[in-house]
Amino acid sequence: MAFVVGVPGYWLAKEVANLSGYYFINSQEKEFPDGELYIRVTEPDKIHDNDGLIVSTFYPSQDKMFLKTLLLVNAVKNSGAKKVSALIPYLAYSRQDKAFMPGEPISSCVIVESLKAVGVDVLVTVDVHSPRVLECFKGNSINVIVSDILIRRAMSSLENPVVIAPDRGAIERVSFAANAYGLEYDYLIKQRDRITGEVTYTPKELSVKKRDIIMVDDIISTGGTIAESAKILLRNGARRIIVVATHGLLVGNALERLESAGVQKVILADTLGMRHVHFLVDYVNITQRIVDELKRALNY
Ligand code: R5P
Numbered sequence: 001m002a003f004v005v006g007v008p009g010y011w012l013a014k015e016v017a018n019l020s021g022y023y024f025i026n027s028q029e030k031e032f033p034d035g036e037l038y039i040r041v042t043e044p045d046k047i048h049d050n051d052g053l054i055v056s057t058f059y060p061s062q063d064k065m066f067l068k069t070l071l072l073v074n075a076v077k078n079s080g081a082k083k084v085s086a087l088i089p090y091l092a093y094s095r096q097d098k099a100f101m102p103g104e105p106i107s108s109c110v111i112v113e114s115l116k117a118v119g120v121d122v123l124v125t126v127d128v129h130s131p132r133v134l135e136c137f138k139g140n141s142i143n144v145i146v147s148d149i150l151i152r153r154a155m156s157s158l159e160n161p162v163v164i165a166p167d168r169g170a171i172e173r174v175s176f177a178a179n180a181y182g183l184e185y186d187y188l189i190k191q192r193d194r195i196t197g198e199v200t201y202t203p204k205e206l207s208v209k210k211r212d213i214i215m216v217d218d219i220i221s222t223g224g225t226i227a228e229s230a231k232i233l234l235r236n237g238a239r240r241i242i243v244v245a246t247h248g249l250l251v252g253n254a255l256e257r258l259e260s261a262g263v264q265k266v267i268l269a270d271t272l273g274m275r276h277v278h279f280l281v282d283y284v285n286i287t288q289r290i291v292d293e294l295k296r297a298l299n300y
Pocket of ligand 1: 095166217218219220221222223224225226
């Protein structure tokens with residue numbers, strides 16, 4: 001019988017087990033006095049000769065979670081697992097998906113190649129930052145798209161909204177979901193004044209005057225991108241702005257920034273190992289969508 005095991009304490013593994021019918025296996029961890037990590041699966045006999053799924057999260061504590069995941073995959077392989085898939089909804093380091101300047105690493109490749117090296121056969125993630133990240137993984141990969149679910153939630157409180165991506169790179173994410181509901185969409189053009197350094201954003205084609213807006217992004221970290229875009233849209237006459245994002249890291253004062261930029265709601269997918277409790281934030285559970293994709297693609 002296929003099994004599922006999560007990094008210790010991560011709620012998603014149990015939820016996936018409940019919805020998929022895979023056998024749930026506990027894991028335990030400790031930290032040695034010098035800071036080194038130890039991890040163990042509790043029922044190795046249930047792993048032996050079976051296919052299975054590792055469930056992990058790379059936020060918060062990206063680096064530690066990455067190492068724990070590698071150790072867990074190795075523990076499962078040592079216990080005799082056959083095919084091993086890894087479900088990591090948020091792949092940290094994805095934004096460094098190329099060397100932007102000479103001398104830089106391609107961090108996202110380091111992450112996915114390491115997963116492959118320890119024995120991950122299939123990598124499953126959610127709304128990956130760019131297709132480049134998964135191209136580095138020399139195995140099968142699944143990118144679960146959830147922007148349609150998030151947009152559907154936002155639509156329930158808006159009138160004939162227009163969907164806006166903060167940049168051209170996000171247009172695929174936006175067009176897929178907007179087309180699913182017959183909504184208009186556009187992206188913002190970012191321009192930097194070469195003398196003052198000031199950055200401005202303008203919608204490429206559509207007028208946003210008196211329109212409700214759904215802004216869509218994959219990651220909100222400091223909130224800077226969305227806050228600046230929201231201010232411009234409101235200055236251009238937009239009525240209300242709801243933001244949907246897949247991975248809401250929301251570091252530091254990101255939420256205050258978004259609030260003072262005029263954002264009315266931030267709808268997030270539940271992809272991290274933590275949740276923000278704040279009046280602006282709503283979470284959407286995406287586990288059923290993930291399990292549907294797993295069942296379709298994994299055959300176990
Ligand atoms: C960038 O390419 C990403 O898609 C996000 O737009 C970015 O990570 C958001 O970061 P922040 O919230 O710090 O502006």
